[in-house]
Amino acid sequence: MPLIADTPVEKMPGPYPRRWWALLVLCLSLLIVVMANTSLIVAAPDMTQDLGLSSSDLQWVIDGYTVPYAALMLVLGAIGDKYSRRGALVLGLLVFAGGSVMGGLVEETALVITARAIMGVGAAVVMPATLSLLVAMFPRAERAKAITAWSATSGLAIAAGPLTAGWLLESHAWGSTFLMNVPIALLGVVGALILVPPSRAEGMGRIDYVGGLLSIVSVGSLVYATIEGPHFGWGAGPVTAAVVAGAGLLAFVAWELRHPNPMLDVRKFTERPFSGSMLAVLFFFFGTFGAIYYSTQFLQFVLGHNALETGVRLLPLAGAVFVGAAVTGRLAPKLGVKAVVGTGMVIGTAGLFLLTQIESGSTYTAFVAPLVLLGFAIGLSLSPATDTIMGSFPESELGVGGGANDTALELGGSLGIAVLGSLLATAYQDKLTELVGGQLPTPALDTAKDSVGGGLAVAEQVGRNPQGGAEQAQALLGAVHESFAHAIAQTSLIGGIIMAVGTVIVFVVLPGRKATGKRQQETTATESAENSETVGVR
Incomplete structure (x- = not known):
């Protein structure tokens, strides 16, 4: 060797x-x-x-x-x-x-x-x-x-x-x-x-660097606006970024349609297998990253688990990814991409809806089933979706294909954390204000409303007061836990609805097995012809 x-x-x-x-x-x-x-x-x-x-x-x-x-x-x-x-x-x-x-x-x-x-x-x-x-x-x-195996590694990570x-x-x-x-x-x-x-x-x-620059501006501005706007308000910065993202996207599409050797042939989005698979990847990581973002906070701040204990409690998700990956290896060739990916999205959506049952008294067991369903959905569906995306690109554009797939993955995760995280924060603040508004000084209330961690810190500080502090701290602690559990339930409901809509869209966009099989035969014939020409040149 x-x-x-x-x-x-x-x-x-x-x-x-x-x-x-x-x-x-x-x-x-x-x-x-x-x-x-x-x-x-x-x-x-x-x-x-x-x-x-x-x-x-x-x-x-x-x-x-x-x-x-x-x-x-x-x-x-x-x-x-x-x-x-x-x-x-x-x-x-x-x-x-x-x-x-x-x-x-x-x-x-x-x-x-x-x-x-x-x-x-x-x-x-x-x-x-x-x-x-x-x-x-x-x-x-x-x-x-x-x-x-590649997809299962993503879930394991x-x-x-x-x-x-x-x-x-x-x-x-x-x-x-x-x-x-x-x-x-x-x-x-x-x-x-x-x-x-x-x-x-x-x-x-030659590489289409103008198209590449436009893609950087568009995606970068979109991700910035997605992160900054929902969390910290739609001020001048996020609004400007959103406008730049929209204008950049239009310019990118116009440029790529006219360029003889585009960075990304945007006509691929008219191909139902490609666009449906891209949407599936985006929606999967929207739901999964958002759910993990707030589930880990509940495990740490409400149930009191330390970092290691929290990591151990996420293992069912990783195990379910591997089970889903093993199942998809057998089912995808028999049932086709649409059936497997669509089923996975239904399962993932069910996992999010289960989180609507979280209450202040919930224990870790309430999170096991949602984590297992989300993990199984990723293992079942990510591989055939990624395979379809990569199969849409010729050998000369494999890196671009990987970039397109991974951009959908990362954009979905960013949107999940930003959008669902913003909804979580708003629901938490509103509920906490309803429960303890007027009972705390304004600075302390503002700190408690900033995050669940801030609420626990204020409760600890209140508990140091020798005159009735322990009782008041316990009441505030209960209010923080109740508010955060309420926020998870409300956010999961909205997230589940978004995932459900995404599931319907993916079902509509992805073609049936017969149409996909015909396209794969045409692609195989084209690849064989290209390979023969390449061998002849060599």
Whole structure:
């Protein structure tokens, strides 16, 4: 076995012999990129206390990663196609590791946000590279199974992030949740050089950098407006960003329709398998990330579980992802994409609606079924949806395909946390005001309304008053718990309705199995012709 894989996969006479080992490297790279988002959920309380973070600061510590991550994936996927997909993977892992080192060592809020943004840039290189390399290495007959493993890794990372971070926080400071990425990233670099073959698109024309810039402006502005507006009000900044996003999107579509070699052929959105699958990915992560965002807060702040205990309690979701992934490998070929993806969306929607039953006296068992349903839905449906999206792109645009899929994933997660998080905050504030309004001084009430953590801090402070403080603190504590449980129930109802509407849309957009089969036959014939021409040129 050579120390470095040096033969381009496109020049191999048959499938790459070490492709399954290489898949482990791709899944490992994907794991830390997704974990970087979910691990911060349980580290947030320690970071807030240590750095003195305001609500706005904490939001941008989390989302400083998201904006460059979502905005850059399409462009960086195309650059990886053009020059080197493996090179993009290695470079992205190194940038990600560098940002992680910075985040683990600095102690100022602005620098932590900067470190998160650097990590987001690295993640934007890594994510599309993992999918494009996977599709380039695996023949069509094995690709669905490989993408299933990739999809299951995404689900695993959702639970593995809080679990690993919680274990580290038992005996280390929050900086360890950044530094844990470094050895994994470096292991990924070594594994990529040894096991992942070089790959790049053959015959790819000049990159459409104008279209790429317009996509960055559009997606970046949209994500910024989505994060800032619902949480902190639609002031001049978020409104301007929303206008720029809309104008940028129109300009992007107009430019891509006229360009002879577009960054993303927007005509693909008229293809029902592609657009339906993109919508399914977006809605799945909208519901899942939003639900996990507030479920973990309930486990920590209301039930009193520490970071490690919270991570352990998310394991049913990860286990359900693997069960769903095993089932979809058998069902998707028999039933078709529409049946499997649609069923998964129905199951995921049911999981959200179950969270409407949460009350102040609810225990962890009330969250088990929703987590299992959400995990099973992801495992069942994400793989066939991703396979359909990637199958819509030719070999020369695999990085762009990966970028499109991952943008839908990240945009869905951002919307879920921002929109559902904003609804959660509003419902919590209204209910708490109803229960304790007038019983607390205005500054204390404002602090308690800011977040459930703020409410608990005020209750603790009130309890220190020697004259009736304990009784008043207990009443406030009960009001905070009741308000937050009410907020979860109300938010889950609205989130479930959004997911239900999305399910109907996906069912309508995705074609039936007969139409999909006909299209796949046409695509296979086209790919065979292209491969024959390519072999002739070589």
